[in-house]
Amino acid sequence: MKLTPLQPWIAQKIGVSSSSLTREAIEQYQLAKLRQTLRLATERSTFYRRRLGQVSLKDLASFQELPFTTAADICQNPLSFLCVSQDEISRVVTLQSSGTTGAPKRIYFTKEEQELTIDFFHIGMSNLVGPGDTVMILLPGQLPGSVGDLLAQGLARLGVRPVPHGLVTEPGKTLEIIREQRVNALVGIPTQVLALARHRSEDGQRAALRLKSVLLSTDYVPQAITRELEQSWGCRVFGHYGMTEMGLGGGVECEALGGYHLREADLYFEIINPITGAPVPEGEEGEVVFTTLTRRGMPLIRYRTGDWARFIPEPCPCGSMLKRMARVRGRVAGACQLAGGSITMQELDEALFATAGLLNFTATLSRPEQLDRLTIGLKMAAGFSEDGIQVIQAALATIPAIARALEQGDLEICLELLPEDWPVTAAKRLIKDLRNGGNNHEKTLPSHAAIP
Ligand SMILES: [Zn+2]
Known part of the structure; x- marks a missing residue:
């Protein structure tokens, strides 16, 4: 080598x-x-x-x-x-x-x-x-x-x-x-x-x-x-x-x-x-x-x-x-809390990108009523099979925190297709958390080490 x-x-x-x-x-x-x-x-x-x-x-x-x-x-x-x-x-x-x-x-x-x-x-x-x-x-x-x-x-x-x-x-x-x-x-x-x-x-x-x-x-x-x-x-x-x-x-x-x-x-x-x-x-x-x-x-x-x-x-x-x-x-x-534990974009990546035909996706957490909602926006390759959506649904349920939250009835999942003109960017992909006013991400970290 x-x-x-x-x-x-x-x-x-x-x-x-x-x-x-x-x-x-x-x-x-x-x-x-x-x-x-x-x-x-x-x-x-x-x-x-x-x-x-x-x-x-x-x-x-x-x-x-x-x-x-x-x-x-x-x-x-x-x-x-x-x-x-x-x-x-x-x-x-x-x-x-x-x-x-x-x-x-x-x-x-x-x-x-x-x-x-x-x-x-x-x-x-x-x-x-x-x-x-x-x-x-x-x-x-x-x-x-x-x-x-x-x-x-x-x-x-x-x-x-x-x-x-x-x-x-x-x-x-x-x-x-x-x-x-x-x-x-x-x-x-x-x-x-x-x-x-x-x-x-x-x-x-x-x-x-x-x-x-x-x-x-x-x-x-x-x-x-x-x-x-x-x-x-x-x-x-x-x-x-x-x-x-x-x-x-x-x-x-x-x-x-x-x-x-x-x-x-x-x-x-x-x-x-x-x-x-x-x-x-x-x-x-x-x-x-x-x-x-x-x-x-x-x-x-x-x-x-x-x-x-x-x-x-x-x-x-x-x-x-x-x-x-x-x-x-x-x-x-980058971790977002659900009732069943925390999830990260990386866990979603590993679970979802194995699905044939999936090109990209977005993940958004919201709480429209008393329930957390995870919305996955999907960018699929042309001519993808409809089965792909079910595969994605099943792949999401392999993530332990999601599986637990679903089981407890504390989470609903919405899958939707992203529009054709969804913009391509070089930005890092993150879960967008709109609960609590959307401030869950990139919290300001303390600049001074608390070393005793
Ligand atoms: Zn090396």
């Missing part, structure tokens, strides 16, 4: 040879970079000067005593994070926040920081494609500096031909371009790529397609979708973890397909207990927190992602000692 290409790349950044890279060398480098970042942030950013005052870092353990940064902090005053003048910022990404404040979240990048991302995409993609391959990019990419644009630049450096496409709105047309352009690998959002695999032409035929590899990004990756893609196209399905705040790239799976190797020369990751703020024991699940190590424009210190995952303590079969994180299991604030 091929060693993750991230290892020699990170070794080089740290200044040692790949074969002599050790955990100690990585941690020593990270500690030095954390000190630099803290110095820069407390000198130049008004937010961190106020939040942290003067800090000196004894060791990595003492770093865990510093307060967290939250999405709400950024929304409140993004400019207060800047450590360079605005002239040095070459890209601003505005993210619509899902919180109740409504203020958008702005993330700033310098030219050098965009270069770091292109470099990560170049090396990370060499895991799954090589010179002569053609990769279709099913991510937004019109704007210079957008994720699709930076990925295309990274691929070109690898000798791979990028075919920028954007989001899939008409699967039939996208499949035609794949054939015409001789595309042999895809990068996209799980449900979007699934829509291609499940598309049927007018005569009911599935497109005969062989692909080498697929990289899924930007959302939770359901096992049910991975299996379907592997079976449909005979390809390997890799997972990528990243978010805009991280500089888009956070980690990518190696050939072992068992969790992401992390971008440890640019980012320092922690997993914490979201209630106490303390680090969880190695290997246990918690909230993903990261600190930027090489960003000068808008460094982030102990940023709470709201993502739920764990480190994998066992060594990777590829032979690398780089840290590995298991695939993200969902959102910290």
Whole structure:
């Protein structure tokens, strides 16, 4: 099995040879970079000067005593994070926040920081494609500096031909371009790529397609979708973890397909207990927190992602000692309470995406009278069979919390078809909870750790 290409790349950044890279060398480098970042942030950013005052870092353990940064902090005053003048910022990404404040979240990048991302995409993609391959990019990419644009630049450096496409709105047309352009690998959002695999032409035929590899990004990756893609196209399905705040790239799976190797020369990751703020024991699940190590424009210190995952303590079969994180299991604030227990979008994904003909769905909880109502909006492939609806009804009842609530008579389920023009977006999929005024999601998490 091929060693993750991230290892020699990170070794080089740290200044040692790949074969002599050790955990100690990585941690020593990270500690030095954390000190630099803290110095820069407390000198130049008004937010961190106020939040942290003067800090000196004894060791990595003492770093865990510093307060967290939250999405709400950024929304409140993004400019207060800047450590360079605005002239040095070459890209601003505005993210619509899902919180109740409504203020958008702005993330700033310098030219050098965009270069770091292109470099990560170049090396990370060499895991799954090589010179002569053609990769279709099913991510937004019109704007210079957008994720699709930076990925295309990274691929070109690898000798791979990028075919920028954007989001899939008409699967039939996208499949035609794949054939015409001789595309042999895809990068996209799980449900979007699934829509291609499940598309049927007018005569009911599935497109005969062989692909080498697929990289899924930007959302939770359901096992049910991975299996379907592997079976449909005979390809390997890799997972990528990243978010805009991280500089888009956070980690990518190696050939072992068992969790992401992390971008440890640019980012320092922690997993914490979201209630106490303390680090969880190695290997246990918690909230993903990261600190930027090489960003000068808008460094982030102990940023709470709201993502739920764990480190994998066992060594990777590829032979690398780089840290590995298991695939993200969902959102910290993503569970919705029913009378029979809690449900998450990820549970719904695993139960429902196994249904033939299902392309996507929405889930909404409401309480019109004395009863919780779960409404599932279904996007089905053309020519789906009516039995599909019954299969979905049965699949929902396999989720324990739903089964219990149904049994107790505390829940009703409504299935409806989404309209033809239901908009396709790159947004993360969540259960929309309209009970209690609709405030159940993305609750503001405490920014200070309550460490005794
Ligand atoms: Zn590996």
